[in-house]
Amino acid sequence: MRMRTLLFILLMAAMAVSGFGQMPIFKRYYVADLPGMAWTADYYFTHAMHYVGAAILLALLGYAAARLAPVAGRITLSGWLRIVLWATIVATGLLRVLKNLPDMHLGPELTLVVDITHLGAVMALGMTALAVRLVGKSAYVKISRET
Amino acid sequence: MPKNTSTISRRSFLRGAAIVGAGALAAAPAVSRAGGQSESGEELATLLDLSKCIGCGACVMACREANAERYPEPTKPFPEMFPARVKAEDWSDKRGVDDRLTPYNWLFVDHITVNHGGEEHEIHMPRRCMHCTNPPCANLCPWGAAAKQDNGAVTIAPDICLGGSKCKDVCPWDIPQRQTGVGLYLDLLPRFAGNGVMYKCDRCQPRMAEGKLPACIEACPMDVQEIGPRSEIIAKAEALVRETGGYIYGIEENGGTNTVYVSPVPFEALEAARDKGKDAKGHGKGSQAQQQNQAGRPHLQPVGSPFENENMFAAAVFTAPLAGLAAGALKLFRKARANHEEES
Ligand code: SF4
Numbered sequence: 001m002r003m004r005t006l007l008f009i010l011l012m013a014a015m016a017v018s019g020f021g022q023m024p025i026f027k028r029y030y031v032a033d034l035p036g037m038a039w040t041a042d043y044y045f046t047h048a049m050h051y052v053g054a055a056i057l058l059a060l061l062g063y064a065a066a067r068l069a070p071v072a073g074r075i076t077l078s079g080w081l082r083i084v085l086w087a088t089i090v091a092t093g094l095l096r097v098l099k100n101l102p103d104m105h106l107g108p109e110l111t112l113v114v115d116i117t118h119l120g121a122v123m124a125l126g127m128t129a130l131a132v133r134l135v136g137k138s139a140y141v142k143i144s145r146e147t
Numbered sequence: 148m149p150k151n152t153s154t155i156s157r158r159s160f161l162r163g164a165a166i167v168g169a170g171a172l173a174a175a176p177a178v179s180r181a182g183g184q185s186e187s188g189e190e191l192a193t194l195l196d197l198s199k200c201i202g203c204g205a206c207v208m209a210c211r212e213a214n215a216e217r218y219p220e221p222t223k224p225f226p227e228m229f230p231a232r233v234k235a236e237d238w239s240d241k242r243g244v245d246d247r248l249t250p251y252n253w254l255f256v257d258h259i260t261v262n263h264g265g266e267e268h269e270i271h272m273p274r275r276c277m278h279c280t281n282p283p284c285a286n287l288c289p290w291g292a293a294a295k296q297d298n299g300a301v302t303i304a305p306d307i308c309l310g311g312s313k314c315k316d317v318c319p320w321d322i323p324q325r326q327t328g329v330g331l332y333l334d335l336l337p338r339f340a341g342n343g344v345m346y347k348c349d350r351c352q353p354r355m356a357e358g359k360l361p362a363c364i365e366a367c368p369m370d371v372q373e374i375g376p377r378s379e380i381i382a383k384a385e386a387l388v389r390e391t392g393g394y395i396y397g398i399e400e401n402g403g404t405n406t407v408y409v410s411p412v413p414f415e416a417l418e419a420a421r422d423k424g425k426d427a428k429g430h431g432k433g434s435q436a437q438q439q440n441q442a443g444r445p446h447l448q449p450v451g452s453p454f455e456n457e458n459m460f461a462a463a464v465f466t467a468p469l470a471g472l473a474a475g476a477l478k479l480f481r482k483a484r485a486n487h488e489e490e491s
Pocket residue numbers: 199200201202203204205206207256271273366367368369370371372
């Protein structure tokens with residue numbers, strides 16, 4: 001496995017753990033009792049961790065977006081599906097960060113929609129990524145002869 | 148720790164506005180008739196002048212009466228929960244408890260005897276949710292069940308809350324209280340996720356929507372509390388402190404709250420006496436007994452701003468995608484130029 005891929009998988013794992021850690025499950029299900037895992041039940045820690053991971057991930061996604069833009073015409077169907085899900089995750093994530101700033105205020109209804117959409121899109125992306133890998137169609141761009 | 152500049156600028160702005168506008172604002176009605184919103188659209192805050200409180204408990208009674216129909220009516224027996232370490236929290240047979248916060252008691256009066264300046268003071272302190280201006284309970288609620296309303300009140304929607312108690316864990320005062328056997332979790336996976344609904348003071352949202360005052364404010368014979376736009380309340384609190392030489396709790400705590408206490412005795416002294424008082428009542432020593440005994444009775448310690456790290460990282464979160472885009476574009480540009488040079 002390439003170093004780059006490994007780092008990306010680690011980053012995604014960190015985002016998944018810190019994200020799901022926002023739900024009160026790691027303590028209930030003994031994860032936080034495992035040696036060295038107490039931090040998974042520290043909401044403030046996992047919350048800050050999700051922010052730091054998000055900053056790294058967003059930089060990578062920005063980079064990927066710039067690289068994909070010139071070949072937009074050759075993006076595969078499953079590629080577009082995943083791009084839409086990524087965009088949803090990013091948009092809802094940014095809204096949530098915005099909402100948490102001290103002077104910002106989104107209404108409660110919008111907050112609820114943002115939260116559920118973020119979680120839903122993450123699950124959908126996870127399942128899509130797994131599915132395309134299983135059927136061997138994980139390429140974002142159709143391979144063309146010139147490149 | 149890095150300072151949270153936006154909070155500071157907002158706060159100093161409020162303070163400035165408060166001082167300039169104190170006179171003018173005093174004339175305006177504190178609460179407009181519609182939806183409990185201040186006329187300026189500003190968040191509402193409450194001021195509690197503890198020197199006036201006689202500890203009669205009329206506010207507690209009024210709260211219980213006004214909100215009784217919103218109290219939980221759990222279905223029993225509770226669904227068995229997995230894993231077994233997850234315990235039910237049941238207050239439905241202890242509805243009468245009124246000396247601490249419970250799902251059936253959103254306000255209680257803490258009676259504290261304290262020596263200060265060579266005098267013994269009997270301080271009565273009504274305690275309930277502080278309605279933080281940047282509330283961790285709402286910011287960290289994974290479902291958006293806990294939320295801050297436009298009028299500054301922090302509420303928990305009983306039909307959305309799953310009772311995971313995260314709001315209580317992240318609240319520096321452990322305010323929200325859980326009742327098992329009610330709410331949405333019963334319709335989902337009652338054995339495996341959720342454990343009821345969290346309850347706390349929501350500053351009487353139903354009453355305020357009808358243009359009424361919160362029940363506890365209306366019922367108080369001593370006019371201990373008042374409610375108004377935050378800047379006005381802060382100005383009043385500061386004026387009261389100047390006048391009486393009192394002390395303030397709530398303006399800065401937890402990054403700012405919409406509940407401001409003014410006391411004739413320093414809050415550190417009240418906290419120390421509160422702690423000792425509980426111990427002296429013979430509830431047993433030792434940290435567990437002590438903790439048990441303090442449960443549902445919010446402390447009075449200083450509380451720093453909870454989101455300083457996040458506020459700092461937020462800037463990185465917003466600039467990161469742009470930086471990534473720029474780096475990607477630069478790479479493309481370099482590649483294009485290299486191709487061009489190769490061709491020519
Ligand atoms: S706040 Fe008012 S009603 Fe409540 S205990 Fe004090 S004096 Fe009585």
